[in-house]
Amino acid sequence: MAKEGHKYIFVLGGVMSGVGKGVVTSSVGLLLQQKGYPVNLVKVDPYLNVDAGTMNPTEHGEVFVLRSGLETDQDMGNYERFLGRDLTNEDYMTSGMVYQSVIARERALGYNGKFVEAIPHVRDEIIKRMEAAAEYNGSRISVIEIGGTIGDFQNALFIEAARVLKMQHPDDVLFVMVSYLPVPGTIGEMKTKPTQTAVRDLNSYGVQPDFLIARSTHSLDEKRKEKLAVWCNIRKQHVISAPDITSIYEAPLNFEKDRFGDMLLDALHLPKKRKASLAAWNAFVKAATNRKIPEINVAIVGKYFDTGDFVLADAYLSVIEAIKFSAAKLSRRANITWINSKELEQGGPKSIAKSVAKLKKYHGIIVPGGFGESGIEGKLKAIRFAREHKIPYLGLCYGMQLMVIEYARNVLALKGAHTAEVAKNTPHPIVDVMLEQKKHLADNKYGGTMRLGAYPAYLKKGTMARAAYKKELVEERHRHRYEINPTYVKRLEAAGLVFSGTSPDGVLMEIAELPRSAHPFMLGTQFHPEFQARPLSPHPLFTEFLRAAISRKRKK
Numbered sequence: 304m305a306k307e308g309h310k311y312i313f314v315l316g317g318v319m320s321g322v323g324k325g326v327v328t329s330s331v332g333l334l335l336q337q338k339g340y341p342v343n344l345v346k347v348d349p350y351l352n353v354d355a356g357t358m359n360p361t362e363h364g365e366v367f368v369l370r371s372g373l374e375t376d377q378d379m380g381n382y383e384r385f386l387g388r389d390l391t392n393e394d395y396m397t398s399g400m401v402y403q404s405v406i407a408r409e410r411a412l413g414y415n416g417k418f419v420e421a422i423p424h425v426r427d428e429i430i431k432r433m434e435a436a437a438e439y440n441g442s443r444i445s446v447i448e449i450g451g452t453i454g455d456f457q458n459a460l461f462i463e464a465a466r467v468l469k470m471q472h473p474d475d476v477l478f479v480m481v482s483y484l485p486v487p488g489t490i491g492e493m494k495t496k497p498t499q500t501a502v503r504d505l506n507s508y509g510v511q512p513d514f515l516i517a518r519s520t521h522s523l524d525e526k527r528k529e530k531l532a533v534w535c536n537i538r539k540q541h542v543i544s545a546p547d548i549t550s551i552y553e554a555p556l557n558f559e560k561d562r563f564g565d566m567l568l569d570a571l572h573l574p575k576k577r578k579a580s581l582a583a584w585n586a587f588v589k590a591a592t593n594r595k596i597p598e599i600n601v602a603i604v605g606k607y608f609d610t611g612d613f614v615l616a617d618a619y620l621s622v623i624e625a626i627k628f629s630a631a632k633l634s635r636r637a638n639i640t641w642i643n644s645k646e647l648e649q650g651g652p653k654s655i656a657k658s659v660a661k662l663k664k665y666h667g668i669i670v671p672g673g674f675g676e677s678g679i680e681g682k683l684k685a686i687r688f689a690r691e692h693k694i695p696y697l698g699l700c701y702g703m704q705l706m707v708i709e710y711a712r713n714v715l716a717l718k719g720a721h722t723a724e725v726a727k728n729t730p731h732p733i734v735d736v737m738l739e740q741k742k743h744l745a746d747n748k749y750g751g752t753m754r755l756g757a758y759p760a761y762l763k764k765g766t767m768a769r770a771a772y773k774k775e776l777v778e779e780r781h782r783h784r785y786e787i788n789p790t791y792v793k794r795l796e797a798a799g800l801v802f803s804g805t806s807p808d809g810v811l812m813e814i815a816e817l818p819r820s821a822h823p824f825m826l827g828t829q830f831h832p833e834f835q836a837r838p839l840s841p842h843p844l845f846t847e848f849l850r851a852a853i854s855r856k857r858k859k
Contacts, residue, residue: 309437310444310475310571313465315512317453317482317501322518323545323554324481325378328448329385330555331479333584334564335444336386339576343440344382345394345433345447346375349457353399356753364617368782368834369395372756377620378448384624384837385555393436398457401428421460429464444571453480454504462508469510477570480505480512481545484519484527493519495530502535513570514541514563522546541566549592552838556585587838590631599635599852601626602665604642604685606678622671622699625836629846635853640665647681659684666859667695667824667852670702672782672831676725683709690817695824695851697844698815700783703827704734707787707795707815715798724785735788754781758806758830760813766803767826768814771843777804779813779830786829787812804828824851 312331316324325346332344352358355366356374367380370389383390405428409419437445449465451458469476482498498517505512515537517523523531523544532539543563548554558564559579568575590596605619623639630637647658662668668689670682682702686709689696698706704722711720711733719726722734757778762769769775789810792802799821804814816826828844836842 308472308475309434309442310477310573311433311437311465311468311472312444312446312477312479312567312571314446314448314479314481315453315462315505316449316451317480317505318497319483320452322481322483323516323551324448324450325381326551326554327479327481327516327545328378328446329381330558331564331567332382332446333385333555334559334579335446335567337579337581338564338568340444340573341440341442342386342444342446343394343436343442344386344390345396345436345445346378346382346450347429347447347458347461348376348395348397348450349455349461350397350450351399351402352397353403354395354397360618365620366782367621368755368780368831370757370780372780374755374782376450377617378450380621380624380834381551387837387839391436391439393432393439396429396432398460401425401432404428422463426460426464426467429461430468433464433468444573453501459508462505462510466509474572477514477567478505478510478512479514479516481516481518484517484523486520493521493523493527495527495534498531499534502537512537514543514566516543516545518545520547550588552584552588552591555579556581556588583839587628587631590634591627591838593634593636596634596636597856598638599630599667599849599856600638600640600665601667601669601849601852602640602642602662602685603669603671604644604647604662604682605671606644606673606682619671621831621833621836622669625833625842625845626669626849628836628838628841629849631838632841632846633849633853635849637849642685644670644678644681644685647684648678655684659688662688662694663692665694666856667697667848669697669699669848670705671833672700672702674701674724679705679725683712687713690822690825693823693855695848695855696822696826697824697848698827699833700781700829700831703815703829704785704787706825706827707800707812708733710798710800711791711795714800715794722785731791732788733791734785736785753784756780758813760804760830761807762814763801763803763805766801766814767816767819767824767847768803768844771847773843779828779832780834781830783829787815823854824848 314324314328316322332342336342354374355376365377366374367377368374371392373392375395405425449458449461482501484493484498486493528539528542531542543561565575626637682705686706708720711717717731719729720731720733721729723732723736757780759778762775801816802812803816813829832842832844
């Protein structure tokens, strides 16, 4: 159980999804942490999936993997990046997890034959998990983001759990509602009615927001602050304007200017220990938003972009952020272009060659992770082009596997070389399923069964990887079932490919690269380095990739 007097801040969203609940939660966590309070952040996802691992990234966005291996919502990545530390399994909760626990307990007669219902049993399991997260983290304040939008059927039980906590501990619980105020083009006036309606919906749950974060394209004027205060029953100074910003990392700085953190502490009856120490954060934001610094052009060749007429950048969110962090460190601004790999394999040979040749204008190319067959040949063509034209290349997970396959096909001349994930009967399975994974696949066990979470890797002396990390042993997060087939390693190395990072027993190939004498920067990782990139501690591999890209730009 959480300590008596433990404080809770619940962040909820109104009007529509995607208004920035995760950014608000992350910012509040950073501010309170910098003000001297131990904080833990919790993400509540109301879907029935037990975790995020089986969801399509074009529908849900990136799956973020914790150090433990738990597959979570992308907001957990934001939490880690803002707080600058790893989160735990206790900091994540889905309806699927909750129901699974309740049903397992019922099957084991854990309820002593009682009639098991949503209320109180499911609700109490939610409260128990919230309290357990606080206890595990040893925090003073929990900031809990409830996913979805007010009025959704799915998140009602989580709001009910928060309401009960507020009823039991009225001085220890706050509600922060993040709502959207549209400015219709044909009207030209900011409208408060949708937010008023959202607050009224929240009131129907027995919950009254203590703070209102007013998201919009424009800053909130005094007239609308007064209107929201009156009609939403909120103190005027607790209506916080949050207009669109250049970078999400500006949010905590803006909140600090508005004394949002101090007002939260006042409302929680906690003393103000100190001002938030945000000098390093401010320096990063200035570097990341400086439009005058030189630009570097980076192409991300992926396939999870198909969402109607729009591009879903969220599928590669951590990759994008990792690029930004390293670019800021190098006083550069990354200009990222999305290239759908499926478009690099459409049409006749001349049309394809013309499409691929357009990659020459970029200073660096990244092929991120992924699964399945679609878009693979387009990615392989992009990788070959990067290798042959000496364009800095960084391959992540699938991007490393395809880099090795491309090398086997076009340097070793192994015709038909492929991954067993796509071509089960390939004569040269350069990438094959891990032995322990074969039974999972045979039994149709896909959720939570991949190689997940942090694993160690040893780095060879004299390699780019060792030079970037500046140490022999590293630990990185994985999410995959397939590995480089060890039976081909010696042949690949004899042909010039270097496996610069391996598992401690030398069986698993963790990093592949070409020596600098052959290519300025061609490196792939079996793991996902983007998951450990932070604003104040950029990932060394992304930084070295961008250094090489900068060098290419200078030479051009």
